[in-house]
Amino acid sequence: MEDREIINSWISYNKKLEESLQLNRKNAEDITKIKIGSLLGSMKPIKVFTILTGIIWVCFVDLLIVNLFAVASPFFLISAIIQVVLTKLAIGIYLYQLVLIHQIDITKPILETQDKLAHLRTSTLWVTRFLFLQLPVWTTFYWSANTFENGNTGLVVLQIIISLLFVIPVVWLFVNIKYENKSKKWFRLMFEGKEWTPVRSRWNY
Structure with missing residues (x-):
């Protein structure tokens, strides 16, 4: 009789333990969903502001390109076109992210939410790459043919060096801004703020 009572007690304990573990798992998932919803909500204002500012820009x-096309320096036109095309790509990605954030339903299974967060993470990396690619053209838009034809050699060399000082790190960042480097110190310092922290903090889900 004693053995049966011990066995029954053990079975009852195992059942209660399993129920407790299931409840804890559900609570943990619910808390995670609430946190995700809150963090994603904090991303919307900065993205809306960036989109509106980008559209105006x-x-x-x-x-400028249309009005100055016939008289502007080719360096100015090429630089402006590259900059505006990259900005439009960034705006498109931000719009995609807003749609993605709106589609994320925290009441649905966590795996489905994780899939959308992965897309949000990937698009975040790409928009950062595009924004960095704009930097070198800010060092070339004021060039002119006269700069090279009649300009001081030292000044020309200085201009080229300045542009290279932008091009080299930008190319390095374009190549290295990727998920595999998320633990690097420079990466974590770069991806700070309301726009980035919510996505970065969810990368381990």
């Missing part, structure tokens, strides 16, 4: 640059 590309309209301004497009007008």
